[in-house]
Amino acid sequence: MSAITEKWDIEIKPKSKLLDLHLRDVWHYRDLMWLFVRRDFVAQYKQTVLGPVWHFIQPMLTSIMFLIVFSKIAHISTDHADPIVFYMCGNIIWTYFSSCLTNTSNTFTANASIFGKVYFPRLVLPLSIVISNVVKFGISIILLLATMAYSTIVNGYPFYISWHWIFIPLLVGMMAGIGLGAGIIISALTTKYRDFTVLIGFAVQLLMYITPIVYPLSYLSGKKYGVIVELNPLTYIVEAFKYCMIGQGTVTLNGMLYSIILMFVMLFFGTVIFTKVEKTFMDTV
Amino acid sequence: MSNIVIKVENLSKQYRLGDIGTGSLAHDINRWWHTIRGKEDPYLKIGESNDRTKTGNSEYVWSLKDINFNIEQGDAVGIIGRNGAGKSTLLKILSRVTAPTTGSIKVKGRVASLLEVGTGFHPDLTGRENIFLNGAILGMRSNEIKRHFDAIVDFAGVERYVDTPVKRYSSGMYVRLAFAVAAHLESEILIVDEVLAVGDAEFQKKCLGKMDEVSKGEGRTVLFVSHNMGSINQLCNKAVLLNNGNILDYDKTSTITPKYFGLSNDSNSVSVHFRKNDKANTCFFECVKLFKNGSKEPNRELSLGDSLTVQFKINKVANSPVKIRASVELKTAEGLKIANMIDDDSKFSYTLNKTTVFEVYLPDIRLYPGTYFISLYVGDTSSTETYDYREDCISFEVVDGGTLTTRPLPKNAGILFLTPRWNIADYEN
Numbered sequence: 190m191s192a193i194t195e196k197w198d199i200e201i202k203p204k205s206k207l208l209d210l211h212l213r214d215v216w217h218y219r220d221l222m223w224l225f226v227r228r229d230f231v232a233q234y235k236q237t238v239l240g241p242v243w244h245f246i247q248p249m250l251t252s253i254m255f256l257i258v259f260s261k262i263a264h265i266s267t268d269h270a271d272p273i274v275f276y277m278c279g280n281i282i283w284t285y286f287s288s289c290l291t292n293t294s295n296t297f298t299a300n301a302s303i304f305g306k307v308y309f310p311r312l313v314l315p316l317s318i319v320i321s322n323v324v325k326f327g328i329s330i331i332l333l334l335a336t337m338a339y340s341t342i343v344n345g346y347p348f349y350i351s352w353h354w355i356f357i358p359l360l361v362g363m364m365a366g367i368g369l370g371a372g373i374i375i376s377a378l379t380t381k382y383r384d385f386t387v388l389i390g391f392a393v394q395l396l397m398y399i400t401p402i403v404y405p406l407s408y409l410s411g412k413k414y415g416v417i418v419e420l421n422p423l424t425y426i427v428e429a430f431k432y433c434m435i436g437q438g439t440v441t442l443n444g445m446l447y448s449i450i451l452m453f454v455m456l457f458f459g460t461v462i463f464t465k466v467e468k469t470f471m472d473t474v
Numbered sequence: 475m476s477n478i479v480i481k482v483e484n485l486s487k488q489y490r491l492g493d494i495g496t497g498s499l500a501h502d503i504n505r506w507w508h509t510i511r512g513k514e515d516p517y518l519k520i521g522e523s524n525d526r527t528k529t530g531n532s533e534y535v536w537s538l539k540d541i542n543f544n545i546e547q548g549d550a551v552g553i554i555g556r557n558g559a560g561k562s563t564l565l566k567i568l569s570r571v572t573a574p575t576t577g578s579i580k581v582k583g584r585v586a587s588l589l590e591v592g593t594g595f596h597p598d599l600t601g602r603e604n605i606f607l608n609g610a611i612l613g614m615r616s617n618e619i620k621r622h623f624d625a626i627v628d629f630a631g632v633e634r635y636v637d638t639p640v641k642r643y644s645s646g647m648y649v650r651l652a653f654a655v656a657a658h659l660e661s662e663i664l665i666v667d668e669v670l671a672v673g674d675a676e677f678q679k680k681c682l683g684k685m686d687e688v689s690k691g692e693g694r695t696v697l698f699v700s701h702n703m704g705s706i707n708q709l710c711n712k713a714v715l716l717n718n719g720n721i722l723d724y725d726k727t728s729t730i731t732p733k734y735f736g737l738s739n740d741s742n743s744v745s746v747h748f749r750k751n752d753k754a755n756t757c758f759f760e761c762v763k764l765f766k767n768g769s770k771e772p773n774r775e776l777s778l779g780d781s782l783t784v785q786f787k788i789n790k791v792a793n794s795p796v797k798i799r800a801s802v803e804l805k806t807a808e809g810l811k812i813a814n815m816i817d818d819d820s821k822f823s824y825t826l827n828k829t830t831v832f833e834v835y836l837p838d839i840r841l842y843p844g845t846y847f848i849s850l851y852v853g854d855t856s857s858t859e860t861y862d863y864r865e866d867c868i869s870f871e872v873v874d875g876g877t878l879t880t881r882p883l884p885k886n887a888g889i890l891f892l893t894p895r896w897n898i899a900d901y902e903n
Contacts, residue, residue: 196582197481197580197581197582198581198582198583198584199570199579199580199581199585200578200579200580200581201567201568201570201573201574201578201579201580201581202573202574202578203573203574203575203576203577203578204573217613217615218610218613220610220614220615220616221607221610221611224606224607224610224616225607227603228596228599228603228607231598231599231603232596232598232599235598235599235639236598302593303593303594303611304571305566305571305589306571306587306589306590306593307569307571307587307589307590307593307594307611307612308569308570308571308585308587309611309613381494381498381502382494382499468572468573469572469573471566471571471572472489472572473494
């Protein structure tokens with residue numbers, strides 16, 4: 190028998206090896222990834238008049254709201270930055286993270302109808318979600334620059350330009366890594382028991398308050414509850430982003446290392462558990 | 475070197491019935507506890523065969539149980555079976571939508587599966603954008619799609635609409651476009667579920683033609699699930715017959731399809747008593763019998779020219795009298811519908827006051843030798859509500875012989891044996 194020498198292209202088995210992550214498959218489907226990204230954008234602005242302008246309106250209104258509540262009413266310090274720039278900066282990085290997380294966390298339930306009918310590496314979808322969010326983030330950076338220009342012209346603050354800007358892509362990547370890692374872990378956990386989906390909506394909102402978005406990290410130094418914020422890996426990325434972008438923030442090597450290690454751990458576990466669940470989730474979703 | 479492209483070994487798939495909640499959580503924890511101690515899954519040992527009509531004792535059923543078969547390159551294999559036989563589960567595992575519980579499938583070459591037409595179509599995107607998106611979902615690279623783009627649009631016949639969002643398409647155009655994309659996949663193995671049920675007759679023919687071309691012309695392997703024995707016969711050279719999760723038979727199509735009809739409960743006996751239909755709230759069929767030439771003994775073997783009487787009893791459940799419409803359908807063993815005989819057409823109508831026995835008398839049966847199936851229907855007079863329907867519930871054989879002819883009647887020559895009047899024309903039109 191030639192059974193031993195026979196070569197099979199695909200073997201469909203109940204369980205795969207723990208570390209068999211099909212990353213080669215994902216690469217084969219890279220065109221699909223881009224098409225999903227395109228679909229997100231094209232479909233979103235079909236039959237709207239303003240189109241991508243809507244991307245500016247949401248962060249603008251939120252930042253103005255932050256300005257009124259946290260600066261004018263609560264009088265929380267924003268260090269030396271113009272409050273509107275400070276809030277805008279925190280706002281866009283947070284929106285980016287939270288949409289990475291929430292959109293990837295319902296990958297299985299939201300796409301059950303496609304997943305139930307055709308096979309492609311399921312990881313393609315969360316990855317495409319992250320990519321579309323990076324593009325949206327790129328658009329909101331323009332808004333931030335415009336806000337900074339406004340602050341210079343109208344409020345008289347100096348316009349901050351720095352070579353630190355080159356680190357921004359790295360920080361954006363780390364933010365995506367943590368969002369994706371946590372998102373796919375949640376998506377894998379919620380296919381059978383949907384309890385977590387209820388949680389995720391307000392958990393993201395609560396998470397924002399233990400991340401230095403509406404206040405600087407320096408504001409907490411010596412305060413009792415600061416530890417909670419310091420345990421949050423997002424804290425260091427957000428602070429570093431603010432430091433690079435507008436020159437206000439606390440960057441420590443330990444903090445960055447902590448965030449990076451945690452990101453890799455989450456990504457690794459996320460991918461492992463995701464590939465385990467994707468094989469049979471259709472039976473239980 | 476063997477030509478086997480799909481090798482299915484001891485394939486089983488278990489499903490858990492019922493709702494997901496605390497009960498299933500307890501099972502999951504128990505299963506997990508067994509796994510970490512390196513023991514076997516405790517729920518694999520239990521489980522019953524998947525007969526949906528009987529109430530079982532176990533929460534677990536085997537949708538497929540120890541399936542083994544091989545498919546060779548270039549074969550067009552039909553997968554047939556009653557509802558719930560495990561056809562769709564098998565296709566889902568083959569197309570990697572879900573994983574088997576035990577066993578394995580080994581495949582050579584790329585697999586493209588078409589379990590649904592237009593998976594991932596976005597209504598707001600144009601035809602052009604959807605061709606690319608759908609193609610990519612099915613596993614094509616962008617340059618492959620570009621290469622076939624014109625052929626796809628041409629096959630679908632939607633050239634004029636290609637830059638219009640697909641939500642403006644008629645449902646027929648939508649399906650045409652979706653099938654066209656799938657038909658141009660460059661995969662060695664094509665898996666098709668009953669998607670041809672949509673679209674007009676011309677397009678269905680085109681689809682079957684395309685699949686035929688794919689399997690016979692290009693030597694690709696096709697797996698096709700359908701309830702339509704006509705298209706299975708036309709397209710497939712082999713067929714797998716599934717019943718309650720087991721393979722009953724796997725052979726040439728022509729030997730399998732008659733067995734498919736034989737599956738319906740005891741349809742090859744002279745009289746059939748139906749299992750009580752608990753859901754019936756108006757009336758239901760209780761039994762059916764066949765008689766030949768007015769004899770008192772039930773009989774299901776006829777010769778040409780014999781008469782056939784279909785006798786059935788309708789049991790009334792409703793309290794008040796109901797006006798009913800009943801019909802008797804006639805099919806060949808291949809599933810071709812020959813006749814649908816409605817009471818109204820024979821100037822017969824009836825108001826059901828109590829349980830009643832009906833007789834439908836068919837004089838002079840002129841059918842070629844073979845097996846024929848009868849279905850019974852009863853509904854309201856406008857045919858909007860079905861009270862009871864028994865598909866292929868009883869069958870009869872037409873055998874050679876009889877007084878009309880002595881020459882052999884080969885099956886492929888026709889269905890109806892007609893003896894029209896012949897004469898010589900004395901003038902020409």
